[in-house]
Amino acid sequence: MNIAFDDYDKDYSDLPAPIMTTHFALESVKTAVSYIESVETKEREVSQEKDDIRKRERQERLNVLRGGGCFKNWTRLERESPSDNPLEAAAGKAPKGAGTRDSELFN
Secondary structure (H helix, E strand, C coil), X not given: CCCCHHHCCCCCCCCCHHHHHHHHXXXXXXXXXXXXXXXXXXXXXXXXXXXXXXXXXXXXHHXXXXXXXXXXXXXXXXXXXXXXXXXXXXXXXCCXXXXXXXXXXXX
């Protein structure tokens, strides 16, 4: 079994003090950057999720206000919506998941 270079912990105890200091400084910078990036990624994901929920709720409210009759949840509205791509709509090719794929289930 071969062990790749990065698959095990390294022992830097035999390195001179100035090099160890530089190594620890670089490692701490990498750790700090990694932490900041993970926090920013988590904030971005939470923000995106909230925005998606807001859009879905807005879609449901607009359907009722536009006279859609009864309440329909966003998945049903998405399935019944026409294709956004005019070229595919003109050619009769709707993308997978768009249009009235499951509309017969809801009638």
